[in-house]
Amino acid sequence: MTDKPALTYPVPVLHLPQKGVIVKIGTDEKERAALARTHGLEAVNAFDAEFLVTPWKRDGIRVRGKIAAEIVQACVVTLEPLINRIEEEVDTIFVPENSRLARIQLDESGEMLLDADGDDIPETFAGDRIDVGAVAEEFFELAIDPYPRKPGLPEETAPLTFGDDENKPESPFAKLAQLRDKT
Template identity: 55%
Template sequence: MKHAEPQSPVSFVANVARLPQKGLPVVIAADERQRAALAAEYDLLSVESYRAELLVASWKRNGVKVSGRVEADITQACIVTLDPVAAHIDEPVEALFLPEQSKLGREGFESGGEIVLDADGPDSPETFSGDTIDVGALAEQFFGLAIDPYPRKPGASLDAEGDDQPEESEFQKKLRSLLGKS
């Protein structure tokens, strides 16, 4: 039995069976309920705005390319003071999808051919089944990756009370002695 993944608060399922020649534009503007669900899911104090503008287009013979941007204004708790910290997210979205049965997706593995991965290049294509892709969930993934995991209020520091000067490292001591400064 296949378990269904929990649905994204900003889910938008695009039918990719017959895409227009210029692609299918998708705009997702989260309402108050959706923003509250995103805030809860990512441990944020609030999500003031969330908007994804995507283009779902044909790629190669039967693949799909999703590109665009996700923008959001969020408020997180500072990791030092727990005070609110506002942040703006503006993240590009780009992903390739191939049908599960696609020869293109299997070729590299089955023919013994090399698969070259470029750390700075595009991710390898993901697979999908049927004729739909949840592009809203995809945009949410990019939103989640763009959130600062350690938000800090400007000026907040983790220094212990009473420590006016941080401990000098061995490297800093050697550098000071080489420069002739005491």
């Protein structure tokens, strides 16, 4: 992903109502083209997101919702265009950048303490807005299949064969073993 997101939807978060605010993101042709270009896709046919932005704890913000998209990718085997659907759930927490909740926990030797099964460290934000468009784009990027394959193709490719064993090239390790045996 580039530094500048293709989608930008800043939401003011300093005075959110307790029940939150619903944010719906629909995209036009220009935004979908920018998404396709930014994420190396053939096309983005559709992209919609809906989030509920609510207060969390004292001064944090929780963003929950769903992203739905239809993308066109090139098959990694045949290079034919494939249409894939993305349905991604989003649930993330933001805290002001000076919050103690955003600090990484260190043990007594100064090493980071990470729990693979635990909650993620909250994201930080500065100012009075959170760009939910950038949040949507981040989760969209994570949901894209990096190796799309056309249905019906075998999962594994056959190993390369060189015909009979006589024409098979000799392994460089076999040559090293021969040198070692001569000494």
